[in-house]
Amino acid sequence: MNIGIDVGGTNLVAGLIGDSGEVFFKKKQPTRAREGYETVLGRIEDLVEQVMAEMRGQSPESVGIGVPGIVSADGKTVVSCPNLFWENKPLKRDLEGKIHCPVYLANDATVAGLAENRFGSSQGCRDAVMFTLGTGVGGSVIVGGRVVNGVHGVASEFGHMIVGDGLYRCNCGKMGCLETYSSATAVIWLAKKRIEEGCETEILSMAGGDLEAVNAEMVINAAKNGDAVGLECFKSMADHLAIAISNLVDVLDPEICVLGGGVAHAGTFLLEAVQKSTAERITYKSLVKPEIVLATLENDAGLVGASCIKEYLYD
Amino acid sequence: MNIGIDVGGTNLVAGLIGDSGEVFFKKKQPTRAREGYETVLGRIEDLVEQVMAEMRGQSPESVGIGVPGIVSADGKTVVSCPNLFWENKPLKRDLEGKIHCPVYLANDATVAGLAENRFGSSQGCRDAVMFTLGTGVGGSVIVGGRVVNGVHGVASEFGHMIVGDGLYRCNCGKMGCLETYSSATAVIWLAKKRIEEGCETEILSMAGGDLEAVNAEMVINAAKNGDAVGLECFKSMADHLAIAISNLVDVLDPEICVLGGGVAHAGTFLLEAVQKSTAERITYKSLVKPEIVLATLENDAGLVGASCIKEYLYD
Known part of the structure; x- marks a missing residue:
């Protein structure tokens, strides 16, 4: 089981996703990007903890995040995300420091493609x-x-x-x-x-x-x-x-x-x-x-795709 | 050591290529495509045998061939090669049947790119x-x-x-x-x-x-x-x-x-x-x-690139 997070300009949504793409449950908060990166980061951490709290002591294998912007080639940094006013934010390091679980980042359109490939139209x-x-x-x-x-x-x-x-x-x-x-x-x-x-x-x-x-x-x-x-x-x-x-x-x-x-x-x-x-x-x-x-997946494609970023990386 | 073959509209060239891209020697024959696929295939076999004859009992690991046309996704068939009047020619099978050595096919422009990547400008x-x-x-x-x-x-x-x-x-x-x-x-x-x-x-x-x-x-x-x-x-x-x-x-x-x-x-x-x-x-x-x-490789890029097709295939 992995946690998938969809970071949008309006809302942050995090969900626990099963190995067949099922969304066990999800939690949502407004993004409020104007309050700044640190505050949004805190909200993401909060959402992850809410999801983990419902996992009854189990740990997710990884947390994957889809962002509406450009992620660096090494997957560590959000290089540019104009909707969120983010530039060169080390989101992987910052979130891993808080939640003690491997974090993977990708662009949101990429994540939608992964969801379709793993569980949808291009399976x-x-x-x-x-x-x-x-x-x-x-x-x-x-x-x-x-x-x-x-x-x-x-x-x-x-x-x-x-x-x-x-x-x-x-x-x-x-x-x-x-x-x-x-x-x-x-x-x-x-x-x-x-x-x-x-x-x-x-x-x-x-x-x-x-x-x-x-x-x-x-x-x-x-x-x-x-x-x-x-x-x-x-x-x-x-x-x-x-x-x-x-x-x-x-x-x-x-x-x-x-x-x-x-x-x-x-x-x-x-x-x-x-x-x-x-x-x-x-x-x-x-x-x-x-x-x-x-495409066949609907609104949860962002969450589901984010949860499987890791599966599509080169070893 | 591999044998690389450059199949062109005018000439066929085969060479023995070392692991650092060195061309030990090469042999050439006119293609004479109008004489038909079987005849050209015979000439390719003949060139391979000439190259092998100089190998003093050693065997090449593979034979790679660059062709001026489209090769099927499975690498077995020359689907279309208008300059040579070839359509759907099972070149891999036909040549393997003659020379008893694994044969790999690719498009000639692809092969030029492989040569540059392995030994030239994009190494x-x-x-x-x-x-x-x-x-x-x-x-x-x-x-x-x-x-x-x-x-x-x-x-x-x-x-x-x-x-x-x-x-x-x-x-x-x-x-x-x-x-x-x-x-x-x-x-x-x-x-x-x-x-x-x-x-x-x-x-x-x-x-x-x-x-x-x-x-x-x-x-x-x-x-x-x-x-x-x-x-x-x-x-x-x-x-x-x-x-x-x-x-x-x-x-x-x-x-x-x-x-x-x-x-x-x-x-x-x-x-x-x-x-x-x-x-x-x-x-x-x-x-x-x-x-x-x-590009930094010159005339032998076709031979050299053909010799390393195998290295670039998915396992």
Whole structure:
């Protein structure tokens, strides 16, 4: 049994996870990141102790933590975590000093990919990638049954792969990032632009006439209804994701590609569009039928994935 | 000691390679691919026997073969090798049946990357990629000290990553492939286009006034001289290679990126341009200073790399 912790911008959640991915119980506290690293660290310690208290004298084998930022290649330091205002925080050492149990860190999108690989949609695949499609686009890479974090800890940042000439400048400063085509933010950006240009669409009325209230779900629902603007935004999202997937096939040729995150709640409508568009873009069409699937784990994926970070590290 | 074999469209070369990458001796025959697979297989067997004959009763531990095509994920079959007119040839079984020694197969660009990793520019790096810049663009991926061939054997086909909207249609049918920007073919294509459009350039006179005689070396030399068309073609090549490298950092974040192949003979002029352009495109500029280097092994890289395929396979 391991403890998994999901460190989010809003909440901290810790849970005791069994060897088959079952969540025995979980504890939650608000993150309140503005109170500073030391205070949040204290809350994480507190959550671990709450979980341990229910273990009736048993000890967890390890504590795994998923963080919304970049973890150093050696797994010891949170290098950068803008949502939490953390920079170069030695979280592994700091928490191990308090709880006397091995601590493992990883990026939250990576952790989601591990959860899917161990207990979800890509189970049994030694070579798997996952896209987490939300406000941004995150990723996870597993090669030969091991997680790939990269020498600077910035591997699997799929959102910043350049997949076109670009519509608007990404937060990272580049033009053409996948995140500016295939995130919820990108879908909303393009829909608003078309509305401002005066294109006829049902999206604005879905948002009660308030441009600022437009969200990705509305745009995707409009696409499902055959609305021209909705379809354009949806197609741009799916097609650029397909470019990214076909580029990943050219690099890694993985067994499976998992789509998760809020945007993936569009379900088979998204899946089928991405499968079709990717099949058209694959380099060796006669050899490769890429397997693209939806994530199957829901809200606990962060906890469950964090609990198994250790299993995916190189010895 | 292992035997390495480089199967090319023109020649077959086999050599006895020592454990430090030394080439004890090598034997060569023309490939004459049009005579068919069985005949070429016979020539390979003949070369292996010639090499063994000089081993004075000693046996090689293995025979490794680099082929200009796609090898199946299980390493048994040459799936596709258009230059040799081979499709689905069980080369491992066929050659093992003749020479009674374990045979290992890999793509020739992959093999070049292994040679650099074991004995050349990326020695000691467990995570390394290499671009082979020639008529086309090939690649090699090593993760955790193991070669990544992919589940269909089409990993590390960097030439077909989409890195822009595209100038002309690639042989593979797609628009925007790296190969259509950063191969020798692409450099020549763009130079010829500019000449045909009437741009003033010294390239045509370098080619003796014969448009068909323009080659990549001329274009790069013109760039070195400050010729505007030469510079444009060179910059397009280097910048799109930089996009591909920064995309690879977003996926794998490798320790090192090696540039090899004929185009890399442009040397530090190319290296410095690609380093500068990549540094501008890296997502996490404050964290990542990618190491980009030129390949250091010369003509024997194919033999040497083939001889060590076995060392890079998963157990």
